[in-house]
Amino acid sequence: MVVKDGLIRANRSIRAAFVQQRAQIIGTGQDLYMIEGILVEGLIYGIMVLGVFITFRILNFPDLTVDGSFPLGAAIMATLITRGYNLWFALLVATAGGLVSGIVTALIHNKLKVPSLLAGILTMTMLYSINIRALGNRANLPLLKQDTILTRITTMTEGLMRDEFAILIFFVLVVLVIVGLFVLFFHTDLGLTLGALGNNEQMVITQGVNPEILKMIGVGIANALVAISGAFIAQYQGFADVSLGQGIIISGLASVMIGEFMIKSNRISLLALRALSGSILFKGIMYAGRYYGYYINMTPNDLKLITGLLIILSLVTTKINRIKMKKWIKS
């Protein structure tokens, strides 16, 4: 009895100390770090979300390759960094790796006439083995004390600003460039036709365009973006790991859907920004779950459950809105 009481008391005091510590962190400017963290991660993962947006929303080609191409980007980047290759060359190879994975998925779908989901799962599964090979036959490759693009940036801005801030600025720039290219691409004749493919494949065929080639281009570009995102995450977190990709597609999809709550538009530039803000908000929600979830007895292990529920919530809301819309049109 006494022992049990003591345990409970000890437990309480640990808990109190924890809460107090959190409160202190928040009170002493640590929340700034947290916001920076959310923004940076939101931006890096945002590049992946743009890819998911291309396949799921523009091409209407639900693609699960992402769970494999994300760690592929990370693995290629990490390995080439540790072998001392030029950093930008490494990023290029990582991007190409993603591109090829996407093309493989599209090819499986085109030639074997299997649904995109199955094609993606096949590639993703094969990539698991390939990723371990890319990491040099191991599951994890640390980048400690390695020269990465990010350490270059922080060395460059040494004394000018805090490292965290420099990295945030860097990623704002990177994402701006990528979004710029993304928007430009979807204004080209090819980009427009990709948009039509997701809407109406027959129309694309009627216009004399081979939809198989379009799918290879579209899914390829999407996974190239995903691999870039993976390559930066490896550098940001300081390691590459085969399991980095686990559930990435779901968090990407959740980000896309959260974004869709916020902005309604048919302009590609706004759609891109929407995917990015969805990504940042999603990271925010995940951070909140990790740091404040404690109050409602949540653990980081519950985050996947939360992510799934978020997606279901989005689906339900869209459905309700659609029904409302129909009623509104009828009346």
Place this chain on the structure above:
Amino acid sequence: MIRLENLSKIFNEDTPNETLALRYISLDIKEGDFITIIGSNGAGKTTLFNIISGTYPPTEGRVFIDGQDVTRHPEYKRARYIGRIFQDPLLGTASNMTLEDNMMICYKKGFKGLRISLNHKMKEFFREQLDQLDMDLDNRMKDNVVLLSGGQRQALTLLMMAISKPKLILLDEHTAALDPKNAQIVLALTTHFIREYRFTTMMITHNMSQAIKYGTRLLMMDKGEIILDVEGEEKKDLTVDKLVKKFHEIRKRTFETDEVLLSGRT
């Protein structure tokens, strides 16, 4: 210009569901022909269009376009010189894209590159073209197509097809899903474009008087065969009654009786 040689199509060959949809069809389509096609449900009209456009290959026979054997060419390749409009207005346009984007995609057939062609000049050109439709679409170029009515969508599809100047136009009951007023408008536009650009055209319709009124040549199909092919003066002299009588004459000679066919469908 287009020659069909002994085309036949069997669906689900060697299964209990085997259907002979086309039996040994041969046809010469001359440049400038405006062919109307009538026939009962399941006569094989759509199957014929699918084989001409390459949606699937024939079981036997060959398709020639300008002397070139295209029987095994994929649909998207043939689409560069064939313009096709379906009954379903949704099939001709991309719903979640703007009018101008749709028009840009259809402006030129074939693979699209990394050029940005949708500039001010192009938009102005599209605006002028839309103006022809008389549907007030010229100031809705930034609206998504999903907001248009079925008739407007079909008219837009027609316009986009006309702009791309195909060698052959295939119209598969393209006004059947529209209300009578819109059907009339789209049909009038169709004949306007055919006359203006001298398109070689094949048009499937279920309306006999329409088939008689429009076009320079009339085909009647039944059970996978072309049972009647008239043009010139003979076509001009046709009336619905004559057509029904002709069908009965032919049918009594060659087919079993089937009263439901054609008669009720004027």
